[in-house]
Amino acid sequence: MRNCLVIGRTNVGKTIFCINFAEYLGLQRMEVFFQLPDGTTRQRKLDMVSARQELSGTGLHKTRNLQSIQLELPRGKGVRHFKLTDSTGLADGIHPDLEMREAMAQTLQELRHADCILHLVDAKEVQRVGGLQALGALDLQIAELGQRKSGYLCLANKTDLPEGKSGFRLLQKELKGLHLLPISALYRQGFREVKEHVWRLV
Template identity: 80%
Template sequence: MRNCLVIGRTNVGKTIFCINFAEYLGLQRMDVYFQLPDGTTRQRKYNVSAAREELSGTEAHHTRSLQSITLELPRGKGMRQLKLTDSTGLVDGIHPDLEMREAMAQTLEELRRADCVLHLVDASEVMKAGGLNNLGELDLQIAELGKRKHGYLCLANKVDLPDGQRGFKLLERELKGLNMLPVSALYRQGFREVKEHVWRLV
């Protein structure tokens, strides 16, 4: 089974993207498999609304481990499975909390193993003072790695906002050669194109 990792800074919309994308692909109930940094695992069943309420939030570092959902995609006359993995939000520098450092290290290790990488960035942040500097070195490093990874796609999120639309155009102009799509994780904009990207990998 191919593994598709959703990665990015804290609060860029990774978890809501995963839940809404799973629903877009037809899931109404989902088994979420939690892989904790200490090596333990657990599994819980959710319907879509409960998953949104419990797993996503506006506070930083709501997601504190890898969280995976298995999706089925049509391929030829049959179906192929794809593991969609949400991850802990990353920050520049060293986080003061040991638990969060371990969760981020787990995310970076998964980045090396993933077949497909969906890298979410907040396109609306780019238009604030500092321009591309608001992305930070971390996102630029992930993007640089992505250029060498076949399954990489940068998702410029929050293009439902005016600043997000302008931010995407700036990113597209300044980061030439990067495989990038404008999306809204909240309103499912761009999901058809994301589906086409992951479909080619399964």
């Protein structure tokens, strides 16, 4: 089964994107597979309300391991199956917490093997900071890698906000040639285009 990895800095909206995208594709109850950095796995079944309450939040590093859900992608008379994997938020430099360093290393290892990479960036933060400095070295390295992989798509999140729209335009200007799409993970804007991209890859 092909794997679609959702990656990005902490608090850019990765988990809420995964939950809302799964619901957009018709999922009403999630069976989440947790893959811990030490190699152990566990699973839980959650309804969508519980998933939002338990898996997403505004605190730093809410997601501390890979979290996958298996999804069906319908189109016309066909259906394709794929795995959508949420990941630990990345940060530049060496994190002081060993658990977080291991979780980030797990995310970067998964990046090497993913068939599809959905790279979330905070377009509002890009506008606030005034350019690519908002992304940091890791984001720019992922974007550089993405330019060499057909399965890469950069999702500029929070473009439902005026600052996010301006940030998206800055990204378009400064990241020429990058496959870039404006979305709102919260309000599901741009999800049809994300679905079309994923369909071509899985």
